[in-house]
Amino acid sequence: MTKRETERVSGEVKNNTSLTFGGAGAAPSVEPLKPIRTYAARVEGFPEILYSARSPGKARALCFRDWCSGCGGDRANFSGFLRFSTVRRCEAPKGVGERILVCGKPATRVIRGSARMSRNLFMYDDGDAIMICHDSEITLPTDATAPIPSKGKDTP
DSSP states (O other): OOHHHHHHHHTOEEOTTOEEEOSTTOOOEEOOOOOOEEEEEEETTSOOEEEEESSHHHHHHHHHHHHIIIIITTTOOHHHHHHTEEEEEOOOOTTTTOEEEETTEEEEEOOEESGGGOTTEEEETTOOOOEEOOGGGEEOOSSTTSOOOOOSSSOO
């Protein structure tokens, strides 16, 4: 029996969405995601660009996608890109990392690329996708120091 088959028989299967399924009748539980951090990515011949991501690897992948769409996609693959790019953790600019509510769901303001293009970019607490919203969809928590309530075991 393979490891995957053993996991299925035991009733615990993990997939890429960070959900763990228990035995019969058990509700799936969500593992906590890493916090969102700001990274500065640099490609030889270009200035540093800021990206918000949950890991340096995800920030580098975002940079690669932007670089491919901008100027170098036909010349290099990702392994070549790794040779002439660097990523480092940096201080977040003002407003990035701010806790907000988007359509009533908790989220965090993020940055991708230049700051003037990133005004309404955000990431929901339960995902990795960077999304954009309109000003009317954003509300700030009533108390800036209070954490945004999440739907968990303690809240209905």
